[in-house]
Amino acid sequence: MTSDVTLCECFARDGLQHEPQFVPTATKRALVERFAALGFPRVEATSYSNPKVVPQFADASELLKSIERKPGVFYKATCANVKAVERALADLEAGSGANEISLLVSATESHTRKNLNRTRAEQWRNIADTVAAAGGRFRLVGTISVAFGCPFEGAVDPARVLGFVADLAAAGADEVVLADTVGVGVPRQVKHLVSEAVKLAPRVGVHLHNTRNTGFANAYAALEAGATVLDASVGGLGGCPFAPRATGNISTEDLVYMLHGEGIDTGIDLAALITVAEWLEGQLGRQLPGQVYRAGTFAPVAA
Numbered sequence: 001m002t003s004d005v006t007l008c009e010c011f012a013r014d015g016l017q018h019e020p021q022f023v024p025t026a027t028k029r030a031l032v033e034r035f036a037a038l039g040f041p042r043v044e045a046t047s048y049s050n051p052k053v054v055p056q057f058a059d060a061s062e063l064l065k066s067i068e069r070k071p072g073v074f075y076k077a078t079c080a081n082v083k084a085v086e087r088a089l090a091d092l093e094a095g096s097g098a099n100e101i102s103l104l105v106s107a108t109e110s111h112t113r114k115n116l117n118r119t120r121a122e123q124w125r126n127i128a129d130t131v132a133a134a135g136g137r138f139r140l141v142g143t144i145s146v147a148f149g150c151p152f153e154g155a156v157d158p159a160r161v162l163g164f165v166a167d168l169a170a171a172g173a174d175e176v177v178l179a180d181t182v183g184v185g186v187p188r189q190v191k192h193l194v195s196e197a198v199k200l201a202p203r204v205g206v207h208l209h210n211t212r213n214t215g216f217a218n219a220y221a222a223l224e225a226g227a228t229v230l231d232a233s234v235g236g237l238g239g240c241p242f243a244p245r246a247t248g249n250i251s252t253e254d255l256v257y258m259l260h261g262e263g264i265d266t267g268i269d270l271a272a273l274i275t276v277a278e279w280l281e282g283q284l285g286r287q288l289p290g291q292v293y294r295a296g297t298f299a300p301v302a303a
């Protein structure tokens with residue numbers, strides 16, 4: 001098992017994307033800065049989505065401008081198309097942009113059409129165009145949605161997903177993230193896909209939702225198979241518009257608890273992270289899916 005694990009805190013993008021209430025920019029800023037201070041080497045900060053489609057991120061540029069940067073931390077923004085990359089570049093030129101962007105493809109035709117409103121052929125032209133527009137100015141993360149199963153098409157052929165991993169690497173992605181968007185994967189699948197993907201891309205990560213409670217087993221399997229990046233969201237927030245009853249991402253504090261217990265040093269202050277989850281519960285007015293923030297840590301596993 002690798003001890004080289006990068007945790008990406010996704011709350012400010014995946015976690016908030018499905019929150020109906022607009023979260024004030026100042027709150028987002030405080031959270032992103034807090035995550036960096038707690039030791040996350042990478043923080044998903046926002047998305048350059050069309051504000052008409054995703055109003056939660058209408059403040060992307062304003063937010064990025066306000067965030068006080070911690071040296072060495074990567075602040076990620078999702079860029080679904082050339083227009084998004086152009087906005088990211090303009091912010092970068094102004095000295096306040098993201099230094100990492102994620103590009104999206106879907107493993108299936110139906111999810112591509114519904115989520116990105118393109119055909120699969122168009123999505124690859126879009127990747128080529130966005131990479132060209134980015135011009136080597138950002139670290140590029142290629143994310144493959146529904147890599148372990150699709151809400152419209154069911155099982156997804158692993159050979160196709162691996163082909164996409166190779167295609168993203170060839171297009172210039174520095175890293176490829178396999179996303180279990182609707183939380184259907186099981187460890188056997190994760191082990192197989194990740195162990196093959198690491199042969200095809202410079203670095204491989206997983207983005208796991210805990211919809212069917214397999215998220216943590218899948219994270220463990222991914223690490224055993226050679227993944228070095230794990231996405232997670234504090235409190236386990238997040239969702240998917242096509243899986244309305246889905247719970248969110250694997251919760252970061254639960255993941256950190258497990259990794260520290262396994263002797264993997266994440267560099268993250270677990271006790272402080274738990275206080276963020278507690279605070280969020282109060283802010284959102286509901287219990288969050290995460291469990292460690294409610295159960296507390298256990299003495300033999302150092303916080």
Ligand code: ZN
Binds near residue numbers: 249
């Ligand atoms: Zn997600």
